Amino acid sequence: MPLFMTLLVRDEEDILDANLSYHLAQGVDHIIVTDNLSVDGSPDIIQTYVNQGVATYIRETDNTYSQSKWVSRMADIAHDAGASWVMHCDADEFWVAPKTDLKGWFSGQRWHNVVSAHRHDFVCLENDDSPFWQRMIYRKSLSTNPLGQPLPPKVAHRAKSGLTVAQGNHAVSGFLWPRILMSDLEILHFPLRSREQYIRKIENGGQAYANNTELALSVGNTWRMQYTELMETGTLAFVDTNTVSAEMLQDQLADGTIQVDTRLADFLDNRG
Structure with a gap:
């Protein structure tokens, strides 16, 4: 098989x-x-x-x-x-x-x-x-x-x-x-x-979706919205809120947010 x-x-x-x-x-x-x-x-x-x-x-x-x-x-x-x-x-x-x-x-x-x-x-x-x-x-x-x-x-x-x-x-x-x-x-x-890896991913993916004239704008909306945010602000809230310190990690383990x-x-x- x-x-x-x-x-x-x-x-x-x-x-x-x-x-x-x-x-x-x-x-x-x-x-x-x-x-x-x-x-x-x-x-x-x-x-x-x-x-x-x-x-x-x-x-x-x-x-x-x-x-x-x-x-x-x-x-x-x-x-x-x-x-x-x-x-x-x-x-x-x-x-x-x-x-x-x-x-x-x-x-x-x-x-x-x-x-x-x-x-x-x-x-x-x-x-x-x-x-x-x-x-x-x-x-x-x-x-x-x-x-x-x-x-x-x-x-x-x-x-x-x-x-x-x-x-x-x-x-x-x-x-x-x-x-x-x-x-x-x-x-x-x-x-x-990593911050650098994810920002590069959104830069690449967002530009590629912008180049695509066949797909509806609703397709890839997550990357499209993040790409717009990145172009307008130079940063991504998703990266800022999902990159955790050792101290934040302990809090999240304690409250069951992560395992x-x-x-x-x-x-x-x-x-x-």
């Missing part, structure tokens, strides 16, 4: 190697990566895995963040390469299966052809130059997007040609009879890892 994963990245060198090595260790057989205009070390990291035969590298040069089009293309490539299941992932997302690895979990699916997985945000400690996973071991008890709305789940599906993965990887269409499972899979989510979750840290600290 070949398990494939897609990944769309742009300037993710601080987290990309961790993401690729983690998911391969969890049973993903092959990862199709679309690199959209990275200017950091991301292409070199991807190429390392291509050289090992476990990744396919696509270079996308359009600055339009046409995620649905690009991810749907990767889903077709995965189907043509023999995938049974395809997971759609972002560089800051780490999928976790209960009591087994991802390969074992998907191998046990018999009835459903689409599965959804909920995400859990981790809080960003003030950056002391340590790897993100060593300081980001505190998970929010309630995860919301920068607009205060509940985080929508992400999807995986059985491989099939001609599917359309929605912008954001939150849904997939094209099955005659979609049988959707709200699964017990979890996604550990690390969107804000300790070392699953990713344990894996990455112990990988060979």
Whole structure:
């Protein structure tokens, strides 16, 4: 049962190697990566895995963040390469299966052809130059997007040609009879890892959405609103309120706002 994963990245060198090595260790057989205009070390990291035969590298040069089009293309490539299941992932997302690895979990699916997985945000400690996973071991008890709305789940599906993965990887269409499972899979989510990293993400993503003349303005509204805020004020309230000090951390642990979750840290600290 070949398990494939897609990944769309742009300037993710601080987290990309961790993401690729983690998911391969969890049973993903092959990862199709679309690199959209990275200017950091991301292409070199991807190429390392291509050289090992476990990744396919696509270079996308359009600055339009046409995620649905690009991810749907990767889903077709995965189907043509023999995938049974395809997971759609972002560089800051780490999928976790209960009591087994991802390969074992998907191998046990018999009835459903689409599965959804909920995400859990981790809080960003003030950056002391340590790897993100060593300081980001505190998970929010309630995860919301920068607009205060509940985080929508992400999807995986059985491989099939001609599917359309929605912008954001939150849904997939094209099955005659979609049988959707709200699964017990979890996604550990690390969107804000440093002030510089997140501001660069919004600069890149907001400009790309502004360049896209095909998508409705309601698509990508979180990034669009943050980009406008950044252009008008030079800062982001989301970054200011979600980058916590050691003192703030203790208060949030005490009132139950956050909880300790070392699953990713344990894996990455112990990988060979």
